Amino acid sequence: MRPVQSESLPLEKNAPLSSTRARGRSSLEPVKVGVIGIGNMGQHHARVLSRLKDVHLVGLADVNVELGIETASKYKVHYFEDYTELLKQVDAVCVAVPTRLHHAVGMACLKAGVHVLIEKPIAASIAEAESLVNAAADFDCILQVGHIERFNPAFKELHNVLKTEDVLALEARRMSPYSKRANDVSVVLDLMIHDIDLILELAGAPVTKLTANGSRGDNSPYLDYVTATLGFANGVVATVTASKVTHRKIRTISAHCRNSLTEADFLNNKIAIHRQTTENCSTDYGQVLYRQDGLIEQVYTSNTEPLHAELEHFVHCVRGGDQPSVGGEQALKALRLASVIEQMALDGQAWKSQDELRLALGPMTMASALG
Numbered sequence: 001m002r003p004v005q006s007e008s009l010p011l012e013k014n015a016p017l018s019s020t021r022a023r024g025r026s027s028l029e030p031v032k033v034g035v036i037g038i039g040n041m042g043q044h045h046a047r048v049l050s051r052l053k054d055v056h057l058v059g060l061a062d063v064n065v066e067l068g069i070e071t072a073s074k075y076k077v078h079y080f081e082d083y084t085e086l087l088k089q090v091d092a093v094c095v096a097v098p099t100r101l102h103h104a105v106g107m108a109c110l111k112a113g114v115h116v117l118i119e120k121p122i123a124a125s126i127a128e129a130e131s132l133v134n135a136a137a138d139f140d141c142i143l144q145v146g147h148i149e150r151f152n153p154a155f156k157e158l159h160n161v162l163k164t165e166d167v168l169a170l171e172a173r174r175m176s177p178y179s180k181r182a183n184d185v186s187v188v189l190d191l192m193i194h195d196i197d198l199i200l201e202l203a204g205a206p207v208t209k210l211t212a213n214g215s216r217g218d219n220s221p222y223l224d225y226v227t228a229t230l231g232f233a234n235g236v237v238a239t240v241t242a243s244k245v246t247h248r249k250i251r252t253i254s255a256h257c258r259n260s261l262t263e264a265d266f267l268n269n270k271i272a273i274h275r276q277t278t279e280n281c282s283t284d285y286g287q288v289l290y291r292q293d294g295l296i297e298q299v300y301t302s303n304t305e306p307l308h309a310e311l312e313h314f315v316h317c318v319r320g321g322d323q324p325s326v327g328g329e330q331a332l333k334a335l336r337l338a339s340v341i342e343q344m345a346l347d348g349q350a351w352k353s354q355d356e357l358r359l360a361l362g363p364m365t366m367a368s369a370l371g
């Protein structure tokens, strides 16, 4: 289909591309980027990309023509009803279409030699995710996955703090009131997938035990509330709960450590470290003036927008700087574990043994898949 243009911007002739594979690396020119799917999440990609240094936001693609033209006008960029036309004009794209379309759209981008940041979860099934990971390698393209919480300043600080702590247990809670968005997947793929990725990163050891339970709201075809308990080879225990039916938005991870309790609040970008010290403050002659029963340290966190940091990292990788910190392989690990959790919660199964888990988590051993 012919690209529909917003305003009267002249559409560049297909720029001469160095090759049909992996464009845009190591150039001093701004990286040419587009966004495919400009619904809830894609709108934010467009906003941040339009302001990012060394980036030229070329255009936006969406099957919703009205939304596409309106948003493209806002950022003074081209609108494409057919995203394959946008691919001819860019080095890289952010893909924010519904999850069930990630595979088809992602594959078309990679086959066109365009670097891809695809929203989480990487795909709707493990087979689709594997084929995206393989295609990125075959076409020598960057494949980053939108596990945005890795770029949340509160998570970054939590990760730093825990490097010097002896972690016993982790507790992740991600809860939202009912919403009409993202109801084409269960709460595990929509919300819990974020914390699965973060907990795997924090625990730093293979999963050896797992159980999960879930419930659903009225008439919901998917699970809306799921809680999973994971045991790791290094003795760490984690509980991960995600909900679409809670009357308050909550996004927290607590780390119960031998010498502290660290609480990270991703919504409010806050970290507090609690330590139970008991100390008497006394005069020289031994009279107790007061007793200190606990300490709370508030950790400084930066106010960088996580999406800004995520997209900066993507552009840096496209320029040939690095491999993404959350590439296809990491996202696939999270998806494998999410799929087992979802299945267990649906089946109401008891603890999975180490052997069962090894089978369920596929060809990668647990040590390599989850360690």
Ligand SMILES: NC(=O)c1ccc[n+]([C@@H]2O[C@H](COP(=O)([O-])OP(=O)(O)OC[C@H]3O[C@@H](n4cnc5c(N)ncnc54)[C@H](O)[C@@H]3O)[C@@H](O)[C@H]2O)c1
Binding pocket: 036, 037, 038, 039, 040, 041, 042, 061, 062, 063, 064, 067, 083, 096, 097, 098, 099, 101, 119, 120, 121, 146, 147, 148, 181, 182, 190
């Ligand atoms: N990282 C995060 O925190 C986060 C938050 C929300 C959503 N997401 C993810 O982003 C993705 C999109 O979710 P959303 O809530 O923005 O959905 P949405 O329904 O609001 O937006 C999807 C957009 O894609 C467009 N679209 C559909 N088919 C298309 C096609 N073939 N070509 C071009 N455009 C097409 C739709 O018209 C719509 O505008 C999902 O994978 C979701 O999991 C991630």
